[in-house]
Amino acid sequence: MTICRQGKGKRMISFKDVSKHYPNGTTAVDHLSLELPEGGITVLVGSSGCGKTTTLRMVNRMVEPSSGTVSVDGRDVLEADAAELRRGIGYVIQQAGLFPHRTILDNIATVPLLLGWGRRKARARAAELLELVGLPADSGKRYPHQLSGGQQQRVGVARALAADPPVLLMDEPFGAVDPVVRTQLQNELLRLQGELRKTVVFVTHDIDEAVRLGDRIAVFRTGGHLVQCAPPPNCWPPPPTTSWRASWAPNAD
Numbered sequence: 311m312t313i314c315r316q317g318k319g320k321r322m323i324s325f326k327d328v329s330k331h332y333p334n335g336t337t338a339v340d341h342l343s344l345e346l347p348e349g350g351i352t353v354l355v356g357s358s359g360c361g362k363t364t365t366l367r368m369v370n371r372m373v374e375p376s377s378g379t380v381s382v383d384g385r386d387v388l389e390a391d392a393a394e395l396r397r398g399i400g401y402v403i404q405q406a407g408l409f410p411h412r413t414i415l416d417n418i419a420t421v422p423l424l425l426g427w428g429r430r431k432a433r434a435r436a437a438e439l440l441e442l443v444g445l446p447a448d449s450g451k452r453y454p455h456q457l458s459g460g461q462q463q464r465v466g467v468a469r470a471l472a473a474d475p476p477v478l479l480m481d482e483p484f485g486a487v488d489p490v491v492r493t494q495l496q497n498e499l500l501r502l503q504g505e506l507r508k509t510v511v512f513v514t515h516d517i518d519e520a521v522r523l524g525d526r527i528a529v530f531r532t533g534g535h536l537v538q539c540a541p542p543p544n545c546w547p548p549p550p551t552t553s554w555r556a557s558w559a560p561n562a563d
């Protein structure tokens with residue numbers, strides 16, 4: 311079992327000997343112990359089906375562990391009220407997952423409205439977020455289909471940040487856009503993170519994206535095994551022979 315403790319800060323998210331077995335017999339995550347400090351970007355990387363999404367979703371209890379303990383800010387997620395837990399956790403997915411019949415401003419305001427902020431305050435916050443993620447103010451009146459894929463992803467990030475959650479979960483958020491837009495979105499995320507210092511867990515298949523964004527990189531392999539968790543190498547892009555790049559390779563299983 312690989313145990314990972316990185317960084318000196320407070321442990322915002324902790325996995326203690328966590329396994330997830332699905333009813334069909336699949337072991338998606340196997341005895342995972344991983345501690346993620348506050349205010350950093352941890353990237354979960356690995357080939358398809360190695361348990362990254364399952365790991366991510368155990369943080370906000372969209373998936374419950376079969377054994378072991380997942381804690382956020384020192385509290386076992388299974389003991390928390392699920393709705394309350396999720397209020398403190400932003401969630402961004404591939405293709406943004408925006409509500410098609412709501413304007414961009416209303417999409418971003420979703421969580422503040424659920425929290426009972428009132429329409430005026432929620433919309434003011436949404437307008438602020440629109441600017442923060444680099445979208446023009448007039449895009450707030452449009453509908454998702456009237457924006458490009460990259461713009462929709464920015465809206466997805468803005469929506470996840472709207473209630474100022476300390477934790478942000480990002481599941482392949484830039485996987486569906488072209489490489490140029492992807493680079494722009496990565497830059498935006500790094501800029502935002504410089505300002506906001508959220509605790510970010512970011513899932514990707516793309517090792518170069520992991521190196522670019524991660525303060526630490528957790529490499530998984532099939533069967534939900536954590537192979538390694540470490541800061542990225544100083545050089546970027548890394549030479550193809552670096553050990554963790556080799557351990558990510560699908561044929562390393």
Ligand SMILES: Nc1ncnc2c1ncn2[C@@H]1O[C@H](COP(=O)(O)OP(=O)(O)OP(=O)(O)O)[C@@H](O)[C@H]1O
Nearest residue numbers: 332334336337338357358359360361362363364365
């Ligand atoms: N609800 C489910 N029921 C049964 N098996 C599941 C379920 N969800 C995921 N799995 C299986 O668990 C394993 C891990 O899946 P998971 O989605 O966590 O992997 P992943 O690394 O995020 O994959 P990808 O990169 O392709 O999204 C896979 O074998 C998958 O088929």
